[in-house]
Every structure is written in structure tokens, then in C-alpha cells.
Amino acid sequence: MLMIYNRPGFLEELTEQERTALFGEVDAIMAELSESGELVGGAALADPSLTKTVVGRDGQPAVTDGPFLEAKEHFAGYVGVDCETEERAVEIASRWPDVKYGGYMEVRAVMQESGTEM
């Protein structure tokens, strides 16, 4: 799982040309991943201002609106890939254009339902 973190609003600060280039890069990576059969799925998340946060207060869930973290970067979306190696997943993440604009990517293994008896 490649998790994309970026600063909300950074896209608006880019020039039209930079924005087009960025979307082009994402499209190119996605096309490559579907071509290679490595793409499992993914989604982009809406602006963090649309977030609802559920936290426990005195053991009861309480719901609040809005961004829930002070952090500058927010979880912006994810891409699921099925790669032969971890190195390959890191390589794909390194090419994600958000990284150039101050965002970062987390590469996390997904837990499987299968296992061997020990």
C-alpha cells in the first residue's frame, strides 16, 4: 500500500503548467501500473476540511468536524500495488510527484489472511 501525504491546497499554488505536468505524471504511473498488472486499486481523498473525527470521550464515541490534526501534511489518498519486491514498491512511491512538492509517501505491507502453521 502506497499512502500519499501532502499539504492541502498545495495544488492551487502551482502554475497551470506545473499542475498539468503533475497530473500527467500520475496518469503515466497509473498507466504503467495497469499495463504491468501491478495495480490493485486506489483512491484519492477529499479535502481534509470535509473530515469527521470520532474520538472516545469518557468511553463514549464523540464526533467532531473538520481537520483533526495540526500536522501540515494530511493523508491524501492511496494506491494498492501488487509488486514482486518491496524495492519495486519503493521505486514507484519515489516517482510520485507529490514528493517533489513537500509531500511524502509511506510504503506499508498489507496483512494477508493466509499463513502457514508453525
Added chain:
Amino acid sequence: MRTPPAVEDLLRALAPQVLGTLVRRHGAFDACEDAVQEALLAAAVQWQGEGVPENPRGWLLTVATRRLTDQWRSERARRDREAAVAAEEPAEPGPDEHRAADRDDTLTLLFLCCHPALSPSSQVALTLRAVGGLTTAQIARAFLVPEATMAQRVSRAKQKIKAAGARFGAPPPDEREERLRAVLHVLYLVFNEGYTASSGPDLRRADLTAEAIRLARELRRLLPGDGEAAGLLALMLLTDARRAARTADGGLLVPLTEQDRSLWDAEEIREGTELITDALTWSPPGPYQVQAAIAAVHAEAARPQDTDWPQILALYRLLAHLSPNPMVTLNEAVALAMVDGPTAGLDLLRTLDGDTRMKGHHRLAAVRAHLLEQAGDAPAAREAYRDAARGTTSLPERRYLESRAARLNEGDSDGKA
């Protein structure tokens, strides 16, 4: 809609024969493979309604040939070729026309699908489709990826075979041995993929073990003189025999020594044991045969304490000699601990500490935890179980390892391993 099992079995058995015949006549493996796949889908629908035709193989061959010529007809550049094909194609091939070649065709297809230009996951996908006769949708479901992803994987695999200039035919003699190892490995991967799936949402992945056993049976039939083909089939049967005992409620994994042996499949054990016992009398031992022999020794013990550990240790030493690899050393350490005590096992494990192939591998920590527990060092065992639990990406394994660690917390370290 589901195809009745009898029809599905028939289709899957015929798939490699029809594909082999088609490729032999027309070349162009990729186009032929698509055509056969379409014919199989058409048959699944039509035979269900109208019954199986008298000559099912001829039916499939005719429909696949028609699809192939349709496809070529639509490509202007292929006009001449299409005319030639149509002229040479009899409407209904004679029943015995190519029967003699079927044997070699299936084998040749296996060699082609396991071409070294392909990655293991592509070899697996292509083998299941071209030789196993599974649909892309079925393979995708079994490997938990979207159908479009699997379709791309299959079509890329075919392009790679084409680009590598591979032809439909027996591999050159000097490559044959290596290619056969690749075929055995692919069937082994298919089996493991199905076997390691636990119960619950992944249950249908267990179909893969049945498919791997079916293909291994076929391979064994085609190569009766190959000890490793026999060894692989025996290993699959003896492992599959334990399936019902290997998970408890909720998909929790049960270690071999704690399994309810009355749940083991006696028929599979009998067949697997006979196969491996026989193979070892005439074939030099290879890695699959030795692993099957180990499984057979486990199977013949009615209770865990009856296990012939010295025999298992000797077999692991032989395996380490035949195909040295850190996973074998791990198992050897377990057997050594049973024969000479946990300290001896732990000493052997220490030789793996510097091995980069084992770096961060949860299995090493899991085995160490077991041996530490046996040695009575509860705090160190607990730490090792936790290390192992953090290192695995398998949910059932993590639950198992965490529960072992928790048991030690409660001071319940009565050496149950």
C-alpha cells in the same frame, strides 16, 4: 451461473490438448490461447443448456479455430494467411487425429508457460490459464487481485514469450532439466498459494491446491520416470492431508505437534507415502522427494511423541546438502532440538544471524521463540514471539504468535511446543 463440476473438469482436462493442437497447426501461441479461452467460455454456457456434445474435443477445436480465423479475418494484413488456414481446416477433425501428440502437447505447454523470460507470478498466471483451463476471473479471485490486473498480467506474459522468440516445441536438451525445475516450482507455488490460505473469506483459494494436485498428477503421468515429479505430487498429497487439522475455529493456525491427527486424510497419506516410498527406490533423491519423505515420517506417527525425530533430522541434513537454504536450516534446528535438546537447536540458529537472506524474517524469530520456550527461558521466548509477530504480514500467524507470547505472560510455560 456455475458450470456443473463434471463439465468443468472435462473442459479443464481438454484445454491444454486443444491449445496444443491449435498452436501446432497455426503457431501464434498468444492468439491461439485467446481463441481457446473463448471456446472454453462458449462451451461452459452451451454445454450446460444442451448437454455435452459427442466429441467434446472436436467441438472445442472447431470453435477455437473459428475464433482464430475470425480474429485473423479482421486483420487486413493477415488476409492471405486466413485463406490458407480456412482451406486446410477440416470442419470436424477426426477423433484420433492428434490424440498421440496430446501427451507431448501438455508438457510442451507447461514448458512454454514456465519460460525463464517470465517472472514467477506471470508463469503461475499463464500456467493456470493455458494448461489449467481456468478463466482470468477465477485466477484473479484466487490471487485476490482485480480481474483487469490479472488480464494484464496474462497478456503481458504472452507478449514476453513472443518477444523472447520462444517457440512451441520441446526445449533444447541442454535446457530441459532447468525448465522442468521451473515447471515443478510453478506447481509448488500454486499449491502453496492455496494451502496457506486459511478458512473464511479466502476459502475459495483452496481450489488452487486441488488444481495444483491435478496438474502435478498430470505431470507425473507424463513423466513417469522423473523422481522429482513423483516427489512433488507426494509432497502435495501429504501436506494437503493435514488441511482439516491445521486451522482451529476463527482461522487460528494449529502447529503440527498440536494438530488432531484423526482429522488427517488417511487416503491422501496412503497415496503420498506409497508414491514417495516407491520413487526413492529408483530415483536419486531430489529436494521435493526429501521434503515428501519428511512429511511421510510425520504422517506415520500416530501421536506427536511417536515422531521419529532422528530420521527427520537426517532427512533435513540431506535436504540442506541438496539445496542449502536458510529456511532448511531453520527446520533442521527444530529437528535437532527434538533430538539433542533446545540448546543444540538454538546454537544452530545462531549460524543464521549474519545471513542477509534472513534479515528481519519473522520465521527465524518464531523458531527461536519456540526453542527458548522449550529451554524454559520464558522472558526471552516472549520477546522473540513478539519480534516474530511484528515481522509477519499474515494475520493468522500474527494472532498465533501473539497468543503464544500472551500465554508466557500468564506464566503458563509448561513446555507444550
